[in-house]
Amino acid sequence: MKKASLKKFLICTLLVVGGNSFSVDFNQPLPGELDSSSSPYENDNDRSEEEDKNSIPDIFGSTPQQYTDEELKNAVMSSQDKEWLKTATDEDSILRDPSPNSYVEYKTEDLLKNTYQQSDSQIGFTYIYDTYDYSDSTGTFESTFQNDDSEADSIQAGYLTFNYRSYFQRNIVSTFFQGNLGVSFNSGKGKFGGGSISRTTFNLWLFPIDLNLGAKLNFGKKVSITAQGGPVIAPIWQNRDDREQGDDDKDIRQVGYGYNASASIDFSIYNIFPSFGMDLKKFSDVSEMSISLMAKTMDISGFKREDFSVSGVSFGIGFNFEYL
Structure with a gap:
């Protein structure tokens, strides 16, 4: 009886060991063992x-x-x-x-191409040397502000104009609206009928406001020609230093009107001197800078208190800036 039990035990042991070896060789899971094909840690590189x-x-x-x-x-x-x-x-x-x-590697010129005519607006300022004709019925302006006598202390400072331009479209021919706000200062001592100089100093301020339409013709990227024109409104302010504040003739203010037109040749500093353009871009948002040589004509009259008018042609220089 003991021999039979021992024999059965040995047979069972051999079957268990053999089955385990068989399962491992054929990659079969044993009862209670995870399937290696479903394990995230098995056969990762197989x-x-x-x-x-x-x-x-x-x-x-x-x-x-x-x-x-x-x-x-x-x-x-x-x-x-x-x-x-x-x-x-x-x-x-x-x-x-x-x-x-x-x-x-990029050339400086290639980098500047990306900013050419990309802005839809422009700001700038212009100085116009005053060679306009000033007319009045008594010749007071000429004798006071255009007197060559050193004792008259005559000054004609010219016109400093600030402008803003908004482009309708940009191409070989670009069209735009431009507003100009100018200021002119004149000063001098009065002159009596006998030719003697008065001790009274007169000051005359003129503030022309232009509302213009214009066009710009581009000859490549370096040079262009611009023409513009439109109505002008011109407030003036005249005062004298021999009257007390509040006197009726201490200050004279009135408004005239007329028209203006101008033409300019423009040189693109950015494209003529690319290195300067890149240096300017390093510390500003300026995408274009140009210099303009300008000729401007205007005709202003219609002042209420005096027979006074401004007409003729003057020349100046302007600096223009575009921003992105």
Whole structure:
């Protein structure tokens, strides 16, 4: 009886050991053991050679044309990705040039091209040397503000004008609206009928306001011609120093009106001197700077209290700035 029990025990032991070996050899799970195919820790690097052939490596920084049609056909990826790789170019790659030792070189002129005519507005200022004709019925303006006698202390400071331009469109021919606000100062001592100089000093301020339409013709990027014109409103203020504040003739204020027109030749400093343009861009938002040589005509009259008018042509220089 003991021999039979021992024999049965040995047979059972052999069956258990043999079954375990059989399961391990054929990758079969034992009762209570996880299936290795479902384990995230098993067979991580056991992909088949066929699967590796059909997989596309990371394309970031790569050229899409590195992969043949056959590779794309058998690749394990979505149809959208395959379609993108068929039509993509080098520029679609995240890194167009993966070489760490390569660099792209740009000329200064090429960098400035990106800002040419990109702004839709312009600001600037102009100084106009005063050679206009001032007429009045008594000749007071000429004898007071245009007197060559050193004792008259005559001053004609010219016109300083600030302008704002808004472009309707920009091309070879650009059209725009421009508003100009100017100021002119004249000073001198009065002159009596006998020719003697008065001790009274007269000051005359003129504030012309232009509302113009214009066009700009570009001859390349360096030179252009601009013409503009429109109505002008001109307030004036005259005062004298021999009257007390509050006297009726201490200050005289009135408004005239008329028209103005101007033409200029403009030189783009940015494109004539590219290095200067790049230096200016380093510490400002200026995208264009130009210098204008200008001729301007205006005719102003209609003042209520005096028979006074301004007409003629004067010349000046302007500085213009565009911002992005």
